[in-house]
């Protein structure tokens with residue numbers, strides 16, 4: 001594990017005990033990582049930094065991401081707990097690379113596979129990860145894409161999945177969708193509560209950007225302690241940068257351009273941390 005980071009399992013256990021949820025924000029570059037670290041420290045909220053396979057490639061590889069996050073924590077004197085998580089790892093090999101580089105947790109996403117294969121591969125990742133104290137998340141059912149609801153997780157499948165894999169936290173498909181939702185999508189919180197009771201592991205909600213403020217307040221009561229946020233930060237950043245460029249046509253300094261979205265990201269991070277009840281919990 002990265003020297004300055006904390007285990008995801010510990011963060012989620014603390015959240016469960018404390019009755020709040022922790023946001024997992026996807027990062028895209030150095031600046032995003034700094035903005036999110038600083039905003040989370042300002043709100044004294046524990047933090048999960050999350051990286052997709054695509055973003056790892058974009059930034060230059062697993063080792064670079066681990067070193068960058070470790071160095072930022074040190075240079076900025078970040079004193080809240082920070083976990084570094086691989087989002088939607090599609091193979092054992094990708095999860096292994098993240099673990100070997102120092103990620104504190106990985107998600108193995110076998111949601112395209114039949115349940116028994118998803119179980120077998122998740123177990124392989126869990127066995128490898130646990131040797132190094134790395135936390136594992138996995139998906140049952142399919143989180144939707146492009147405003148289309150995916151295959152919902154069956155409560156019985158989740159129970160079998162957790163028992164047979166030993167996975168630390170679970171992302172069941174509850175009618176949630178990646179990206180923004182159209183208004184008629186609702187998360188099945190009743191199913192979440194049943195799955196949570198039966199499996200006793202912290203649940204993870206993907207597609208947090210499309211969740212309404214009212215639903216946010218209900219997540220913890222239904223066993224959801226990790227909420228993934230990607231699109232929401234992208235949208236507030238892009239809007240701020242677009243406005244800045246529109247009214248500053250002569251600016252070409254990339255630092256000024258990227259930084260023009262800083263406050264928008266920070267405000268959104270603090271707002272979400274507040275909704276999840278994680279403010280002042282670190």
Ligand SMILES: [Zn+2]
Pocket residue numbers: 088143178206207228
């Ligand atoms: Zn996801």
